[in-house]
Amino acid sequence: MAIPIPSGRGGVRRRTVRTLLAAVTAVLVSAVVALVAPSAAHAGPAFTNPLNSTGPDPYMTWYNGNYYLMTTPWSGPLTMRKAPTIAALKTATPAAVFSAHAAGRDHSIWAPEFHLLNGPNGQRWYIYYSAGNGDIETQRVHVLESAGLDPLGPYTYKGMIFGSNNWWGIDGSVATINGQLYFTWSGVPTVLWRDSDPHIYLVALANPWTVTGARTAISAPTYDWERQGTPMNEGPVAIQRGGRTFITYSASACQGPDYKIGQLEYTGGNVLSAGSWTKKAIPIFQRNDAAGVYGPAHHGFFKSPDGTEDWIVYHANSSAGDGCGSTRTTRIQKITWNADGTPNLGVPVATSTILAPPAGEPAGPAVAMRLQSYNFNTRYVRHANYDARIDANVSPLADSQWRIVPGLANTAGGYVSFESVNFPGYYLRQSNYDFALVRNDGTAQFAADATFRQVAGLADASAVSYQGYSAPTRYLRHYNYLLRLDPVSTATERADATFRLTA
Template sequence: MHEARRGSRAGGPARPRDRRSVRSAAAAALTAVLLSIVSALTAPTAAHAGPAFTNPLNSTGPDPAMTWYNGNYYLMTTPWSGPLTMRRAPTIAQLKSTAPVAVFDAHAPGRDRSIWAPEFHLLNGPNGPRWYIYYSAGNGDIESQRVHVVESAGLDPMGPYTYKGMIFGPNNWWGIDGSVVTINNQMYFTWSGVPTTLWRDSDPHIYLVALSNPWTVTGPRTAISAPTHAWERQGTPMNEGPVAIQRNGRTFITYSASACQGPDYKIGQLEYSGGSVLSASSWAKKPTPIFQRNDAAGVYGPAHHAFFKSPDGTEDWIVYHANDTPTQGCGSTRTTRIQRIGWNADGTPNLGVPVSTSTVLAPPSGEPAGPQNSTWRLQSVNFPDRYVRHVNYDVRIDPHVSPAQDSQFRVVPGLANSNGHVSFESVNFPGYFLRHSNYDFVLAANDNSTAFRADATFRQVAGLSDASAVSFQSYSFPDRYIRHANYLLRLDTIGTATARADATFRLVS
């Protein structure tokens, strides 16, 4: 859970320069995998228009919550201090390079420290549908942590927001990691709390209580899970971060178990079995975890999570945080990752195993083409006043580009490979693309040759120096990346921290 815890243009088109031999791409064979009846996953036909991507979505991002709404993904993570922030973008690839925007900063003393785990929901309140953000905060002492609520002014997830209060009202309940679930037309609040009034005296449990409105609890609370299994007690006995996922009339609450400081932070599952929602006996705990470390993939402590639907509503996805090594702990090293989940033949969720950060993933089904076929500028990460531009058909990074169209490109599906690859077409010279030649870059007309298509195609990956930005790997020379050197654009191998920064960009609309 949290660290506090245990140019101008002249002349005609450039002539193609002498070429090296281009490696032909090997055709990838699709293998049909038969799933057993017990663990068979439903897999509806999906339409993936957006570019492929790799995890993580940022360079730091604990306790993520994410949704798709009205044409965009929205993502929040723990800010620790300062404003609650949100990222917004129409594709996962763009979300990775989008800067967070402050959406609420009116933190009064006593709730201005240890700001953790913001989670946002579109709920019907007294004034109609509004967005509500639930987050944990206090005065810096973990014993003061409580869950607070802010409400949007309208239907824009980016706000503005106003503070509604501490959700527990007069109850002296310790609590973090709040979420909301509606069961049988009644809203309930679920969170991680303790049986006594002091966190340090007890093991955190998963609680439920009814809500009279999105910011007010009503009636008694019920503990529906305690860390009783050995796998829930590794490092520290812990149940926290509960979130609901519902399908075919069934309600599951999944939660994080064991200590977030260690690699064995994992996810467990509860299911509502009928009867009184506020009766502990109405909730059945799965005796084994459903998502945990994957040493072979280099993923440790994968938990504190949420779920979201693909843009077309046909797929379920999990967003979670994890570390790259078993010793990184419960701080800012945790990054946000996502992957598609499935459903077992018995109707229970199948989260699979956490995938490595080198695994290329298709975007959620129904995602728009995003940066592909749209107009973008490539901003240097280490020289943020400079943008990739063409001048006399050469390519470099410059500030104050005039005319602006010299730094604008249509990011289109890769000419040689459209699966997770892109090409850059000039806005003011349609049909001319960025291509490498003798490891230098030029703007040249597409002659539709195999060599041209390969030299103008790049795989978009997480930024080499900043995972929240992007880098571009050559299709024809996969050991080389687009980078700037002395402000000129080149195709180079990347061996130093400076080179990694020079090869990292942001897509700016």
């Protein structure tokens, strides 16, 4: 049982020796610490979802050294966030990129997407978004064109993409297939939205803001999993690899927890023939109750900065009772590809899951995270004279701030390491199950002793616990306020081994 003792009793003889040695070397350490750079493997800080406090219908990309992100604004200006790392994107201030919403397209401003396309004036960015006069029957897709190659604009209004066609539509996106640019969206076969279930449509484009020819419905909500709450197919977006084209889309009602993602594949022939598209009979991304993720859909895809990874950006709720409003937040995670060449979106991860950044992300400033004790919630994991413990009222605050990076010994599978913010290059390391702040010596043993697998909190699944990498039957916990790596079995031990991540 962990019995609290006054902080003055935290030192035993071996720690006193360590403290004395630390005092002798403190001047030397302070002289060299500014020269110690974080390991190159840690370029780009680790992060957790979500990327914002509210962010429905997200779309993002990496371009020319920065990520760019847009979400539904509901009203007012269309805005875009910009940052060189995912961690920095979480705190980036939205920049207004367009606000000249004329009457009739100044309400219900939804689902902006932006694409770099070849137009009559060369390459330009095009923003596609839905808007109307406040009556859902008036929703149409509108197009903006950038003046140059800056995603932040300025932009000019090009028009309503359907032209003279009186098509209801939302959630527009584009895809180039067999050299032809196409527009895809959620529409209805009749004039009025209320008269039919939304389908996924496809039409050719004469230029990035003008449709040409007839439209084709390539998907309707026919499966039971597409009809939960409300029969719905919406939010189509293309992803292409190895010469194959897939259009993934959102299904069922966004008002409920069963909003999910389905998949279509172009299988050859006339792109505008419904028979050229094959629907997967089961959803490919859906709620994960164990992780507290509900209604994960309305999404996009983007490449990692080095172009080697595919990532999904999507919105989700943290409660099954949340609806189709501002509770939805933007989340991202890496996707993979199945052996048959189809996309594997995996399962949506918990907001407590620490994720390695996209490959090739540039080094960014340290993101200061703190580990709050679950059962002594005024205390935080900190280093003091290179020892590791939990304390309240930590001064300086940086002693309790950590740069949580991909594991030194294993960058996959949820493994992390804890680098000191104010002593870069120094990590929490266990030795004989005792913890200290130690400079990385580059050895495999150091990496193993300084790596831990983040798992759901042993005392509370909404929090986190850390399993040893070099001692996988043991967990990071506090005992008498000192950090240990111990076996955990009792309720008290589980609480001692549980923490909350805070800023």
